[in-house]
Amino acid sequence: MSVEVACDESGFSGSNLLDPVSPLITHASIDLDVPTAADLIAVLRSRRRGEYKSSQLLRREQRPALEWLLTTLRGHAHVHVIDKTTYVAARVFELFTEEPSYGAGTSLGTDHSAAALALRPHTEFLTAFTDLTRTKRVRLMDHAAVDRFFATMPPDLPLSRARVEEVMQRLIDEDPSIPPPLEPLVPALAETLLFWSAGQRSVAVVHDEQSALTRGRVARLGAFLAETIQPPPLLSFTQVDSKHDPRVQVADLLAGIARHLTQHPADPRTTGLLDPYLNRQPTGWRL
Template sequence: MLIRTNTVEPLVIACDESGNDGENNLKGNSSVFVHASVAISTEAAQELMDEVRARTRSMTVELKSKTLLQPRNQAVAQWLLEHPELTDRCSLLYVHKQFFTVSKLFDSTAEEVAHAFGEDMYGNGAALSAATILFFAGPGAFGPQWFALLDAFEAFLRSATADIARRRLDELVTRFLDILTTSESPVRDFLEMAFTGVQHLEGLSRLQLGEGIAERLRTADPLLAALGGTVNEWKIRSGRPIALVHDDAKELTPARVERLKDAIQHPERVAASMAGTGADVTDIRLVDSKADPRVQVADLLAGLGRAVAEGLLAGKPHQLLPGLEPMQSRFSIWPMPDHVHPQNARATANESRQLLVGDQ
């Protein structure tokens, strides 16, 4: 683990991702998004990439994880994961896209209602617990109606115009009512909590469409959520300001980068319980991955992590899993069965908050 220091020199983190389908979380090419980050020097990263190329005999300009995932190169992948240069100097933040969507649905509705009445569902763990219950119990309790509801919610968020958004919001309300008027499952109560906050989606839609702001929000894009988690992970590890070097991504426009930096630095604007947990982001610089070996290493790790996570969801544990587990970020957005119990969800939220507050 990196040692805390009193210096104000920012810690430079190089990042890349795998499984990026933008806001198409439910029907994209991947069910998992992985954001990888490394805190290593350019020289060390170049040596790692040179050695990986030599061991795989790869001459491609942009070496990808699919090369390392070939059976004949599994030993090379294992070598990379176990390399001392990466020990405690890399992080993989996993996002389960369907769980991310369920959480977004609850946060955008029920949590907004609670916030209006002065309840902090983030701080007390209720939001995480409710989303976890819906994720695990929704399919069995509601069947195809559940997936139709999630599809309608995602379609609403991705609306291209205000007229389309209004029609899709009506469709979402219909999907809610389909379940609420036919189901007798106890899980129905959690969905009813979400339904009480549907009116808040109108305001969210305006932001999603970019009305009154510099550029439309992308609240359903895992990349933006993962960047915040990555910064917080390295803040906890180092106690230092963070500077990000990231592979160029069209989603990371100057306006979104500035909004993201502000959200990371002032999380109390979302939840009062997060006061004092902001992180100092000094820079987010986009680069061509082919020109930065640190980003290339992050790209390999992200690809390996996604392949192993996809296999795990399919019931096929991968032999690289033990090497990847120590790299998992505590800010991964992943459904944990223990979090169906509010006290466990609250404990997780409190632990993260205490670590973020640190010595402030």
């Protein structure tokens, strides 16, 4: 038994996760088939000329179209919402206080939400953490970055320099068992798989082209989930150009709408239409 879902995101900004202008990432998924998604897009386009974007649907005069879309998708869509700062704060604990795994940042991992919430205001420390863990093309330990990390660390954190340097060396050596520390789309994909599989079926994913979701990362995530849950949640993973897949276009619209309305809640009716789509995991955003 399996299901195919199409996915897209909104708010992804690479490793710049602490930008206050863009605090959220939304990862939307839908289980519509191609003809149904194409018909939905056609209805929206019939209301105006040209391609529809989420920003256009959010205009006041487009509120009927927005409400129609959210009503039509009921039971066929899911949105995982990540507060980027909370994600970064939780990564400190997931990397340096436990064995890193592809379950980190998901409902299968340790709930660090309370500790992450307490750490959120320490912007200088979180910036030092992101600087430290950017290890792409790095082959030697950056001891100055480690120094900055400990110099800005709140005094009550139970972190040792030996442990931090051990994990950092594994990252530098590209240990495949450690997920990328600054790629929130990896746990977002995991939560999407857990939602749609529901412990009963496998999920074929069609995703908009996204450099963060490399073949190796997706394969390791799939293997981790298969060791934990049966049937294996991930059946297949295919990246496509959204221009050629109306299902991904619908997911793109929903992701953009969810990100905007979660950051800037509209009237209660519209918020109420969106709320059933949003997940409630500890590292996700709460309305």
